[in-house]
Amino acid sequence: LLCCASCNGRPDPRKRDALIGLEASRRTGGDITLNEREKLLDGKLQKLKQHDMEAGQFPPSMHFFKAKRLIDQSPVFNLIQKMPKGAALHVHDFAMVSVDWLVKNVTYRENCYVCFTDKQTVQFIFSSGPPASSSYCSSWTLLRSLREKIKNTTELDNSFIRNLTLFTEDPDRAYPNQDTVWERFEQVFLVAYGLVTYAPVFKDYLYEGLRQFYEDNIMYVEIRALLPQTYELDGRLNDKDWSMAACQEVVNQFKKHHPDFIGARVIFTVHRKINATEAVKTVEEAMILRRNFPDVMAGFDFVGQEDLGRPLWYFKDALSLPEDKGFNLPYFFHAGETDSQGTDVDQNLMDALLFNTTRIGHGFALARHPVVKEMARKMDVPIEVCPISNQVLKLVSDLRDHPAAVLMAEGHPLVISSDDPAVFGATALSHDFYEAFMGFGGMSFNLGTLKELALNSLRYSTLPSQRKEEAIDALLVKWDKFVWESLL
C-alpha cells in the first residue's frame, strides 16, 4: 500500500482513504472497535471538540494557568471528568490533594504553628508547646492566636495557598526558565512538609488524596512517595515502616468505605542528588520495605530535576544490588524529563530500560531516541505522560508540540498521569486527560483513544494479573454506564 501510493497517474481516492485508515489504525486506541452507542457518543464528542478547536483560544496551546478557566467551561472536559479513567500511575505523595484542603482544614487544626522565612515563604509545624526557632525563620506563632489577632484571615489563607502552589497569573514572567521554576517547585514541597509529615495529617492527607482521585473517577492509584519521617505532637519520630503501615491502613480503610475503589500502591522514591554510598543504603532499604510490605510497596524510583541530578548510570552499582541478590525490586524510573540532548542525563532513558524498569516516568525525550523507543516498545515498557507538569516545568510551551503527540500517533505504549496536580492547580487527572486528548490529537483522536488510555492505565499498573483482569472488567462496566448516561 505504501509503495503503490506514489504510482504515476492521478492519486486513487480509494488508496488515499486506505492510507488515512491505516494511519488512524496505528494511533492509540486506533484498533478499538466502537459499538453503536459508543459511535453515537463519539459523534457528539467530535462536535464538542470542533467547538473547542475553533473557539479562537485553543487551551492546549496556552499555559495551563491561563487555559484552566477555558478548560473548566469546556463540554469536552465535562465529559472527561465523568469518564471512568482507570488508574493514575504517576503522582507524588505530597502533591495529590488540592491545597485548599491543606489550608482550610489542616492549618485550622489545633497546635499548628507558622513561621515566615527570609525567602518570603512560610513553614508549618504541629507541636504541643512552642517549637524551637530556626535561624532562617521568624519565631513560631500559634496559627490560632495569629488568626484571632488579625480577624480577617482571608488574605492570610490566600498567602498560604500561594505558597503551596506554582499558580500565578503571568507564569512566563514569574518563571523565565527551567531552573527558576524547579527552584520554586521544590520550595513548595518544603512549605507543605511540616503539614504533611505530621503523623495524623499524613494519614488524613492520603485518605483525602484517594477521595479526590476517586471523585475524579479514578479507581486505582500508584503513588511515588519519599516516605520521610513523620512526627507526633511531642516530637517523637516515626520511620518508613510506620509510613508504609499507615499507607496500608488508610488504603484498606478507604476501600472499605468505597468498595468500587481497587486500591493504591507506593513506589518508594529518593532524591537523585544522593551519592553512590547513600544510594546503596537506600536500595537496601527499598528491598526491606518490599519484603515487609509486599502488598503496598510496588518498587523504587529517583525524583528531582533530572538535568541537575546524577544520571542513572552513576547509580549502577546500587541498582544492580537486587539483581545480584536474586531479589525482585521493580523500578519505575523518571527518565527523559529533559530537553538536553547528548548529555549524560540524556542516557537515562536507555539505562532505565537496561535496568529493566517497569515503566518510565515522563519519557519526554523518548521520541528523540529511536533505538530506545524500539526497545521500550519491544519490552512493552510504557511511558507515563504528564502534560501539564511538562508544560509548567517548561519542557514545552504549546502542548501540540509535546512529543507524546508523535508517540500516540504511532500507538506507543503510554499512560496519562498528572504528576503533581495540587501544585499545578489541576484536578486529579481530568485536566491532564483533556490536554492530552485535545492537545496531542486535535480532531484525529476519538472515543476509542480515551477508552484505550483508560484501559492502558490498568494494563500497565502493577496489579497482579488476577486483580488486573477484575479491575479491567470493572472499568468496562463503568465505561458502558458512562457511555449510556452521556447519551441521555
Place this chain on the structure above:
Amino acid sequence: LLCCASCNGRPDPRKRDALIGLEASRRTGGDITLNEREKLLDGKLQKLKQHDMEAGQFPPSMHFFKAKRLIDQSPVFNLIQKMPKGAALHVHDFAMVSVDWLVKNVTYRENCYVCFTDKQTVQFIFSSGPPASSSYCSSWTLLRSLREKIKNTTELDNSFIRNLTLFTEDPDRAYPNQDTVWERFEQVFLVAYGLVTYAPVFKDYLYEGLRQFYEDNIMYVEIRALLPQTYELDGRLNDKDWSMAACQEVVNQFKKHHPDFIGARVIFTVHRKINATEAVKTVEEAMILRRNFPDVMAGFDFVGQEDLGRPLWYFKDALSLPEDKGFNLPYFFHAGETDSQGTDVDQNLMDALLFNTTRIGHGFALARHPVVKEMARKMDVPIEVCPISNQVLKLVSDLRDHPAAVLMAEGHPLVISSDDPAVFGATALSHDFYEAFMGFGGMSFNLGTLKELALNSLRYSTLPSQRKEEAIDALLVKWDKFVWESLL
C-alpha cells in the same frame, strides 16, 4: 542487540556502548566517517558547543529575536558561517535580501514615492510623475523631497525597516497567536511589493539576494517565486515571461562574476486562497513556463498560511492536469506547516506525496503522521526544515521541541533552509543552521551532521545528475579547505 539488552543481570557496559553507537549511527550524518583533520575540528566544535549549552541562556530555547544577539557572538555560529553549506532550497523571492539594502539602496533611488496607509504601514512606488492616489493611503510623496524636508532621515529609514520585518523587542506580546503574526507577515510583503516589483529593482534584488547567499557560503539556490507583474517607470507592465527571462539573465550574470556559484532555479508559487478554476489556469501557466524556461523553472507550489488556505486535495483536478497531459511539472508543496491535527489541511502531507511532490516545504507535522513519514522515506522525499520561520510564525517556541529533532534522530531525509530570512532578520542560512545544529541535536550532533546537511542540500536539489555530481565534488573541495582553515 535490541532484544538482548534487557536480559536479566547487570547491564553489560559493552552492550550499552553498542546501543549508544547504534543510535548515533542512525542520526543525520551518523554514517559519515570523519577523517583525521575532521576529527580534530569536531573535537574543537564539541568544546565550543558545550560552552553555548552551559552559558545559562541557550539560544535555541529563546525566541530568535532575543537569541540573535547571543548567536552572533557564538564561536559555533562563526564556524557555521564560514562553513560551505551547499544549497538553500526553500527561500521566497521577496524575503532574500536584508531589508537594510532595500531601505538604504532602493528607497534612495530616483523617482521613489511613498504613502502612509490607514493601517500605519507604508507603500512605495516608482513613477516618472506623481502616481494616482489610492483610497487607503495618504497622497504620494516623492521620497527625495521628503528626506530633504525632514533633514534627519534616520528615524524615517528606521520606520521603513520596521515596516519591512517582523522584528520586535517583545515578540510574544506583539504576536500573541499564529493568526496575528501571519497577518503582519503578509503585510510586510505588501510593503516591499512596490519596491521589488519595479522592473530594474526586481533584477537588482535578485542579484543582491544571490550575493548575500553567496557571501554566506551557499553555492546554489532554489527560489519560491510568485512572479508578479513587474512595472516600468512609465507604468508599463511586464508579464511572467519577462520575470523568468530576467531571472535567467541575472543568474547567468551572477555566475559570470562568481564562477564557483552553481546557479539558481525558480519554483513558481501561487497563494493557496485561489479557487479551483484559478488553480487550473495557474497550473497551465506553470506548464507553459516550464516548457519555455526549462533551465530556470523548476516546478510549482502553493504559499500562504496553510491553516487558512485551501487543502491540496481541493486542487486535485488542477494538480492532475500535467500527469493527464503526460507533462512533467515537478511539485514542491508546502505541507504540514500546521499545529492542527486531524483537519483537512492536516492531510496535505499525504496528498503532497500522492501528487508525487519532489520535496515537502516544512513538513512540521510529519512526525505526527507515521504512515506518511514512512512513505516519504521510501520515496526519498525530503522535508525542507526552516527552524527560525517555524518559531517566528509560532508553530514552536523552544526549538529543542521542534519535531525535526525527532526526524534527525531517525536520519529522516531533510534539508535546512531559511524561508524568509530578510523578514526574520536572519542571515541567508547560517542562523537557521545554528538553530538546527544546536537546537535539534544539542551535544549529540557532530561535524558529520553538518557535512551531511550540506551534502543533502545538493543531493535533494533539482540539479540534473551530471551537474549535481560536479556540485557535490566542488562542495567537498570547499569543505576540505574549510576544515583545514578552521584548524589553523
